[in-house]
């Protein structure tokens with residue numbers, strides 16, 4: 603029984619979840635995480651968002667980067683670079699070991715959901731973490747001149763250029779939800795949409811057949827936290843991707859994207875002036891300082907989302 607399900611991307615989601623696990627009993631929270639960024643690097647299956655969420659909730663994330671493991675070393679990628687390999691994806695040695703474990707377990711026939719659970723238990727993460735799907739769901743970014751690149755190539759290799767023309771979620775659209783995802787959503791009393799990139803983190807989760815339907819059927823309140831603060835993302839390319847798919851870069855743009863899926867949205871106080879227009883879309887609005895600069899701030903944002911859930915009940 604998992605009364606609260608959180609849909610999650612990477613860094614923004616992880617910061618929100620570290621608050622949510624303190625605001626709720628841990629056995630009542632489950633994160634369903636984007637796997638659209640997954641890709642093979644150096645022979646291993648890397649799941650960036652699953653790892654960011656797991657490492658953050660384990661208290662082991664590199665705090666400066668928001669991803670990777672604190673105090674990791676880079677002997678493996680440095681040696682590969684010396685041998686002439688492309689090493690733009692800087693995977694640390696311990697991080698690599700976790701990805702190698704994932705790869706070996708998958709090769710031995712385990713599912714990604716099971717391996718994700720093994721990894722989070724091995725790091726003493728107290729909540730369930732589910733991949734959105736066990737099928738490959740690569741997200742592609744379409745750029746000017748007809749170029750099309752995997753999301754990690756767009757972000758980590760190319761530095762997130764702004765000539766985005768579209769985002770291809772077709773793999774997610776034909777994937778099956780991972781075991782446990784539809785069940786968790788079916789049992790949920792509330793669904794939280796973490797402050798994550800709405801286009802390439804939450805978009806792929808909602809694109810997996812059965813996920814949006816399970817949300818609609820359940821009719822549990824669905825509350826999002828805006829990742830856009832003061833008209834811009836805190837970090838990352840959400841602005842370029844939103845613009846690229848023709849959505850205004852603002853909390854109002856986020857609300858328009860989520861319309862029909864979410865019942866309420868937590869806005870940052872810097873965007874309070876947008877509340878009336880967002881309410882006219884039919885969404886309930888709460889306003890708070892959503893900058894999750896430390897754990898206490900994360901708890902405050904999580905509580906604001908849970909209070910909005912209560913108002914919607």
Ligand code: GDP
Pocket residue numbers: 610611612613614615616617651654797798799800803827828829830831834835836837838840870892893894895
């Ligand atoms: P990524 O896959 O690692 O980029 O992570 P996500 O998809 O989870 O999150 C990226 C989004 O999180 C960006 O749009 C950020 O603006 C948002 N974000 C990061 N930190 C914060 C924060 O402290 N408050 C809010 N409201 N949003 C945040």
